[in-house]
Amino acid sequence: xxxxxxxxxxxxxxxxxxxxxxxxxxxxxxxxxxxxxxxxxxxxxxxxxxxxxxxxxxxxxxxxxxxxxxxxxxxxxxxxxxxxxxxxxxxxxxxxxxxxxxxxxxxxxxxxxxxxxxxxxxxxxxxxxxxxxxxxxxxxxxxxxxxxxxxxxxxxxxxxxxxxxxxxxxxxxxxxxxxxxxxxxxxxxxxxxxxxxxxxxxxxxxxxxxxxxxxxxxxxxxxxxxxxxxxxxxxxxxxxxxxxxxxxxxxxxxxxxxxxxxxxxxxxxxxxx
Amino acid sequence: xxxxxxxxxxxxxxxxxxxxxxxxxxxxxxxxxxxxxxxxxxxxxxxxxxxxxxxxxxxxxxxxxxxxxxxxxxxxxxxxxxxx
Numbered sequence: 473x474x475x476x477x478x479x480x481x482x483x484x485x486x487x488x489x490x491x492x493x494x495x496x497x498x499x500x501x502x503x504x505x506x507x508x509x510x511x512x513x514x515x516x517x518x519x520x521x522x523x524x525x526x527x528x529x530x531x532x533x534x535x536x537x538x539x540x541x542x543x544x545x546x547x548x549x550x551x552x553x554x555x556x557x558x559x560x561x562x563x564x565x566x567x568x569x570x571x572x573x574x575x576x577x578x579x580x581x582x583x584x585x586x587x588x589x590x591x592x593x594x595x596x597x598x599x600x601x602x603x604x605x606x607x608x609x610x611x612x613x614x615x616x617x618x619x620x621x622x623x624x625x626x627x628x629x630x631x632x633x634x635x636x637x638x639x640x641x642x643x644x645x646x647x648x649x650x651x652x653x654x655x656x657x658x659x660x661x662x663x664x665x666x667x668x669x670x671x672x673x674x675x676x677x678x679x680x681x682x683x684x685x686x687x688x689x690x691x692x693x694x695x696x697x698x699x700x701x702x703x704x705x706x707x708x709x710x711x712x713x714x715x716x717x718x719x720x721x722x723x724x725x726x727x728x729x730x731x732x733x734x735x736x737x738x739x740x741x742x743x744x745x
Numbered sequence: 746x747x748x749x750x751x752x753x754x755x756x757x758x759x760x761x762x763x764x765x766x767x768x769x770x771x772x773x774x775x776x777x778x779x780x781x782x783x784x785x786x787x788x789x790x791x792x793x794x795x796x797x798x799x800x801x802x803x804x805x806x807x808x809x810x811x812x813x814x815x816x817x818x819x820x821x822x823x824x825x826x827x828x829x
Contacts, residue, residue: 578826581818581821584818584821585814585818586814587766587787587807587811589766589787589791589810590807590808592791593804678769681787684795
């Protein structure tokens with residue numbers, strides 16, 4: 473009994489320590505600058521305000537009111553495209569036999585390990601030659617290519633946990649491969665698709681490196697690119713920065729809340745039997 | 746614990762990979778400074794490639810980083826190989 477008490481104490485301490493940075497950002501965002509100088513944890517004077525949020529939304533050099541729609545366009549297309557490709561690829565890898573299957577799987581896992589920096593230079597040159605630099609099409613293509621391997625791996629792991637029997641029954645009833653995939657495997661895979669979508673969306677939304685090397689025009693900047701620009705050269709307005717960070721954070725959190733039902737059930741995609 | 750092993754391998758490898766490849770937090774917070782004290786391979790590669798436009802040097806850093814991450818990913822690769 474005492475042991476369990478101490479274990480839960482340790483759990484609470486770690487959990488609360490993990491929350492402190494978020495508390496800090498939140499407090500900094502809702503308080504005016506002059507109160508922040510003595511630290512956000514100082515509550516002698518406390519006048520919550522939404523001014524910082526308005527300022528970040530209509531910032532003169534990097535307004536979030538344009539960054540968030542831009543990010544939404546990129547993140548939604550770069551979530552839907554790889555999911556379509558990777559769900560089919562994952563199904564094929566889980567259910568069919570073909571030569572060099574194991575080699576292909578190992579290759580996919582190795583691409584999970586590759587850093588973006590490894591391919592940055594050739595990708596940059598390729599986009600330059602294809603005239604796709606500084607355009608969302610190029611960026612979405614990059615994210616699609618980068619997301620497809622891990623989603624394929626994820627979906628393949630999920631499909632291997634599904635029982636064969638339903639698909640075999642459908643085959644006996646005369647359904648073809650494509651029919652089986654769309655009418656049976658795909659509906660069963662919805663939890664995994666939901667959880668992969670949430671992860672990929674968050675990944676694209678918060679990605680920074682690809683945007684940094686491919687998007688130049690200030691009007692086209694995505695939300696994540698705009699936050700560092702809000703930091704002034706001579707003086708850092710932490711309130712505006714925190715408010716911007718919170719607003720940018722809200723979108724993936726919203727996606728998680730919407731997909732939560734699927735999210736937990738779909739996590740089985742990471743497991744390996 | 747032994748039953749959790751497959752999941753632990755995946756989670757640990759993923760976290761390790763993620764942190765080896767870290768770029769955005771360092772770039773936004775310190776840009777690798779002061780004086781290179783918080784420099785990481787990913788930042789170094791970006792500086793060589795897109796600030797100095799020295800693709801050769803950048804490629805060397807990128808290959809080094811890849812070597813590290815592939816070594817870190819070996820447990821994951823092994824468990825996939827064993828399974829299939």
